[in-house]
Amino acid sequence: MKYGQPIYKKCCFCDSPIEVLPLLEGRHTGSILWSDGFMNSPMMPKQEIIAKCDHCKEVVWLIDLENMVIEADNQAVKNKITRYTALNxxxxxxxxxxxxxxxxxxxxxxxxxxxxxxxxxxxxxxxxxxxxxxxxxxxxxxxxxxxxxxxxxxxxxxxxxxxxxxxxxxxxxxxxxxxxxxxxxxxxxxxxxxxxxxxxxxxxxxxx
Ligand SMILES: [Zn+2]
Structure with missing residues (x-):
């Protein structure tokens, strides 16, 4: 399992940079397939396309959010980096x-x-x-x-x-x-x- 460099998506509600780790490489080794089509894949974690912003708790389509470039010396923006939570x-x-x-x-x-x-x-x-x-x-x-x-x-x-x-x-x-x-x-x-x-x-x- 290999993740790429984090990318940042701008939350459309609170403007926080939401950190997303792109999965570069995953494997289906050790996976279990169930009759409903769900697969337990320890080596292939799911990549959410919709989730809750951890900062403002609003639901966002991650795929639709604008990408943000964060300059290494921009501490103010770096302090606002947040993550996301899958929907229940x-x-x-x-x-x-x-x-x-x-x-x-x-x-x-x-x-x-x-x-x-x-x-x-x-x-x-x-x-x-x-x-x-x-x-x-x-x-x-x-x-x-x-x-x-x-x-x-x-x-x-x-x-x-x-x-x-x-x-x-x-x-x-x-x-x-x-x-x-x-x-x-x-x-x-x-x-x-x-x-x-x-x-x-x-x-x-x-x-x-
Ligand atoms: Zn937000």
């Missing part, structure tokens, strides 16, 4: 309720909903007993099913998995009836097998 499930749901969300391109709407789904699934992965989804979680999953495009194989797999977790086993199996590239075979086989067993739990596809 409640914060993601709160954004999804806003007007701002409705104006986002579909891929970012999908991103926010997948993030919320994956965070909620954290305690469920690998468990044999079923932990029911909350009303908000279910609503999010149903909205995600509607947003995901069947033309894209990765979205198709995700949509099938959502249907399985929602207990819509026939729909799940139907969606998976498609000629996938070999790279999708392990996850498709697992999801299908579990749908046939009428199991909604999140299961491991590979890794230990």
């Amino acid at each position: 499930e409640q914060e993601l749901f709160a954004i999804i309720e806003t007007e701002h969300y409705k104006q986002l391109p579909p891929e970012l709407q999908v991103y926010l909903r997948v993030e919320a789904w994956h965070i909620g699934n954290k305690e469920r992965r690998g468990k044999t007993e079923t932990q029911a989804f909350s009303k908000l979680e279910r609503e999010n999953m149903i909205a995600l099913v509607a947003l995901l495009d069947l033309g894209d194989p990765q979205s198709r797999v995700m949509k099938a998995e959502l249907q399985r977790e929602l207990g819509e086993f026939n729909s799940c199996i139907e969606i998976l009836d498609y000629l996938f590239d070999p790279q999708f075979e392990p996850i498709v086989a697992k999801i299908k097998e579990q749908a046939e067993l009428k199991n909604i739990n999140i299961i491991k596809v590979f890794g230990k």
